[in-house]
Amino acid sequence: MSVDIEQLAEQEYKYGFVTDIEQDIAPKGLNEDVIRMISEKKNDPQWLLDWRLKAYNHWLTMDVPKWPNITYPEIDFNDISYYAAPKIKEKPKSLDDIDPELKETYDKLGIPLEEQKVLAGVAVDIVFDSVSLITTFKEKLAEIGIIFCSISEAVQEHPDLVRKYMGYVVPTHDNFYAALNSAVFTDGSFVYIPKGVRCPMELSTYFRINAENTGQFERTLIIAEQGSYVSYLEGCTAPKRDENQLHAAVVELIAYDDATIKYSTIQNWYPGDKDGKGGIYNFVTKRGRCIGKRSRISWTQVETGSAITWKYPSCILEGDNSIGEFYSVALTNNHQQADTGTKMIHIGKNTTSTIITKGISAGFGQNTYRGLVQIGKNAENARNYSQCDSMLIGDKCGAHTFPYIEVNNSTAQMEHEASTSKIGEDQIFYCQQRGLSAEDAVSLIVNGFCKDVFKELPFEFAVEAERLLSVSLEGSVG
């Protein structure tokens, strides 16, 4: 290729700045006292403290999962602070009450809080380190019965709902990182859509890690009652730091009869520098239960950040005729590693699942698709379609695919397609001959490769995802 790598100024990670704000940080380390402290700070009811402690004690008996196709030095869980919050005297009631320093942070991130207020169509919950700062459009949504708030607030204001549904999909003992999260989670978003209500706007949460040597542990819980609809989006960024930082989240979705939850993620945590120094370790458990008949849960993820990504947004298809979908773009450049995919568990009759994944590896990136499609013995006429495509840019990266299929009912219809291709020099040259730089050509070709996934994103975010992919690919052509 005719572009000299020297000429390509490495695009800095745009969101790598640090907000200088007075912080309330817990001392490093994890023990029952720390959990009690977090619980106290969050003003937890007793049942929640008990829940945390139970999770913690179970976590102590568990081992770090060794099966993912990723390598990283052992994490010292006592060298992390489990709580960090900007010092705020009182929770802001309106946008005007927010600390200007924080406001500026979100301006820099391209999420001007002021504008959000005017920008119709998207309501945002802002999570900064361990706390939710503010949720916009809350009152407007409340008028039609929708609850959209931070999970801390939900614990206080809607304890019955939280108590009923927290852990309903991902139990505290589910896996190592879910157990850790259950013990120390500090905030996150809560969404409740009542029966028959179609949420009139996109709901979104913007996660930001700022403090040093801290982990972020948030939980998101979305409940869609019968016949309701919601589209939810999360975005994530973090400052550039030489140390790795841990992020372990849990997301639970519950869809009743005829309800639809569309959950989109644009994950752009700091990926580390080009030599693989620093970056977020992203260990996330995301799962949805399609409890109701004809319910539908659709996961769309664009994973461009993090030094390590470990996540398998899954659907448990319990209700007859329920639908699970997973659309994923995962990009690993430089020394990033991703082991990501999905589980589609078919339990009900006539359940359908679709899996479309696009893995792109550049630099020394390692990209693994891992997926399970399981057809239970009572899941008559279940159908799955899986398509897993990988693209390689350069010859030092890797793509790996581990599809598991378990069929216990002979009426199942399964389709699985997989491909691996190297980005073509011919394609790049063709675009260059039409006037595009090699970088733009790569970005165009990769975006084309991901089109089937991007079209599942809400429009504004699809544009953002394309742009993000281009930035993440910079420096990959040499």
Next chain:
Amino acid sequence: MLEIKDLHVKIEDKEILKGVTLTINPGEVHSIMGPNGSGKSTLSQVLAGRESYKVTSGSITFKGKNLLELAPEQRACEGIFMAFQYPVEIPGVANTYLLREALNSRRKYQGLEPLKHVEFIKTVKEKMKNLKIDESMLNRSVNEGFSGGEKKRNEIFQMQVLEPELCILDETDSGLDIDALQVVADGINSMRNSKRSFIIITHYQRLLNYVVPDYVHVLIDGKIEKSGNKELALELEEKGYAGIGEQLQTAS
């Protein structure tokens, strides 16, 4: 406009072009003919800036600039367009999208603002009509699932939209049926003017019945062995390249 002097080109260790000299003035149409493996496509690839071809000696200047110093995209932005012999498929990228990126890339190079969407669509639709291309092709992925003829027509369509100054057509006629050939030829002819030049690389005289060249050059074994006007193409048709070769041997 284009001046090629004593050009020697290697691919890997094999010398393909062994001293090609050619001058093309604005408004001229040059046809380059020759047997398989004579170096025709190499010449077009070198002009477009394909890196795997190494220029060992000689020079190419385009509009007074040293072409060999320019990246492929800079050459494109300077006004060189190549219609590919084998147009490449780019799945998931809409035809219009590539075209608009290409056009705006060139406009940016020229210091112009990007073309407004409405104007772009207007231009595009007009050109499509002339080439009898169905509008549905705009949203189809670049060349994906196109028939051979559609691909070639798409190349001409891109050429019409981008309005280059030097058009290189690398065996655009191969694989076309007679109707498609006519459409492609009309597309080329409609672009001919006193400023735009063409290099038409072809095996056969057939296309030249429709697009009448000012000059015909015969490339044999990496050298232009004979140059003439359109009559030379007819002569080739009659005697074959072997005939030209014999003539040359007799002469020397």
